[in-house]
Amino acid sequence: MLTFLAGIMIGKAMDKKQKKALKRAQKKKKLKKEAQETQAKVGRKMEMFNKLPENCSICGSSFPKTKEAHMSWQVKVWSERQEVTLVCPPCLAEK
Numbered sequence: 001m002l003t004f005l006a007g008i009m010i011g012k013a014m015d016k017k018q019k020k021a022l023k024r025a026q027k028k029k030k031l032k033k034e035a036q037e038t039q040a041k042v043g044r045k046m047e048m049f050n051k052l053p054e055n056c057s058i059c060g061s062s063f064p065k066t067k068e069a070h071m072s073w074q075v076k077v078w079s080e081r082q083e084v085t086l087v088c089p090p091c092l093a094e095k
């Protein structure tokens with residue numbers, strides 16, 4: 001009877017330990033997956049950013065690398081075409 005109880009105790013203890021280890025492994029796996037997903041997202045964004053044209057896609061005027069230009073020029077990301085187009089404020093106004 002005592003052995004039996006001890007067995008249950010040990011069994012429970014091991015179960016708890018195993019559960020803890022399993023939980024830790026799952027958490028690690030989840031974190032790793034999240035990190036991979038984030039990296040993939042950033043990678044895709046960087047890819048898009050590298051595709052950013054240097055000229056307006058409509059009139060061809062060059063894009064000044066200023067804060068104002070970044071705020072006023074419109075960047076369109078065509079994810080299905082994997083394309084990025086840039087439109088200057090005058091062209092935006094013409095639309």
Ligand SMILES: [Zn+2]
Pocket residue numbers: 056057058059060061087088089090091
């Ligand atoms: Zn333009």
